[in-house]
Amino acid sequence: xxxxxxxxxxxxxxxxxxxxxxxxxxxxxxxxxxxxxxxxxxxxxxxxxxxxxxxxxxxxxxxxxxxxxxxxxxxxxxxxxxxxxxxxxxxxxxxxxxxxxxxxxxxxxxxx
Amino acid sequence: xxxxxxxxxxxxxxxxxxxxxxxxxxxxxxxxxxxxxxxxxxxxxxxxxxxxxxxxxxxxxxxxxxxxxxxxxxxxxxxxxxxxxxxxxxxxxxxxxxxxxxxxxxxxxxxxxxxx
Numbered sequence: 001x002x003x004x005x006x007x008x009x010x011x012x013x014x015x016x017x018x019x020x021x022x023x024x025x026x027x028x029x030x031x032x033x034x035x036x037x038x039x040x041x042x043x044x045x046x047x048x049x050x051x052x053x054x055x056x057x058x059x060x061x062x063x064x065x066x067x068x069x070x071x072x073x074x075x076x077x078x079x080x081x082x083x084x085x086x087x088x089x090x091x092x093x094x095x096x097x098x099x100x101x102x103x104x105x106x107x108x109x110x111x112x
Numbered sequence: 113x114x115x116x117x118x119x120x121x122x123x124x125x126x127x128x129x130x131x132x133x134x135x136x137x138x139x140x141x142x143x144x145x146x147x148x149x150x151x152x153x154x155x156x157x158x159x160x161x162x163x164x165x166x167x168x169x170x171x172x173x174x175x176x177x178x179x180x181x182x183x184x185x186x187x188x189x190x191x192x193x194x195x196x197x198x199x200x201x202x203x204x205x206x207x208x209x210x211x212x213x214x215x216x217x218x219x220x221x222x223x224x225x226x227x228x
Contacts, residue, residue: 028192036219041200043116043219089155098143098206099168100217102155 003027006090006103015108019077021106023090026071030092034100035064035075038087046087048075080110116205116220130191131224137184137205138172141186143167145217146194149186149200158201161186193227198226 005024013019025033031052036044050057050064050073057064063076077084087107091100115135137144145168146158157162157170159167161180178188190197204217 021212027189041221043204043221045219046217075117091155097168098145098160098162099146099170100145100155104154 002090003101004103006106008106010107015110015112017080019080019108020074022074023086024072024075024104025092029094031095032093033073035089036089044089082110082112085110116203116218118203118220122224125193126228127193129193131190132187133201135203138218141205142184143206143209144180145190145204147202149202159176177205195227198225198227
């Protein structure tokens with residue numbers, strides 16, 4: 001049972017464009033929604049995270065949009081750069097638990 | 113500060129053997145979680161240890177086990193290895209997560225296990 005569904009599987013964007021990755025969750029008990037970035041040969045690194053009491057959070061070129069009623073959240077990467085080429089994972093967890101449920105990942109390629 | 117250290121980085125084992133992987137968390141972090149990453153299944157939670165106690169366990173067979181020591185370092189063990197156990201095993205440490213400030217795990221670079 002996949003509790004967090006992520007799309008698309010892969011994404012190709014031109015330099016300077018906007019990259020958008022979407023996730024949907026099923027468990028309404030989830031209260032923490034992080035995004036991770038993973039480069040080949042490395043572990044995932046926390047990019048940005050949000051709680052359901054806010055609808056949007058922005059950190060630099062990265063923005064999370066959160067829609068609690070639709071049980072969806074998305075990552076927007078503005079002015080995408082070749083250095084952003086990596087695999088991105090959305091995840092969710094519920095209160096009091098360190099267990100993260102991950103989406104399957106999106107491989108982003110930003111062409112120069 | 114030093115990150116999460118996982119050893120060894122690479123391992124090749126034969127079916128039926130057992131293996132032990134090690135994780136040293138960030139200094140001060142008391143929670144250690146383990147994940148299995150494969151191309152087909154993605155990142156799947158194995159278990160979490162806090163203060164030497166297993167607090168949470170994923171849906172993996174009993175061949176997968178772990179432990180945590182008093183210095184928060186953790187080991188995971190896989191017995192009777194199967195070909196399907198080939199994966200990147202990731203360890204993550206956290207304080208645990210500070211709910212007030214939204215902190216997250218810090219992952220290590222993983223141990224790449226290949227079972228032949």
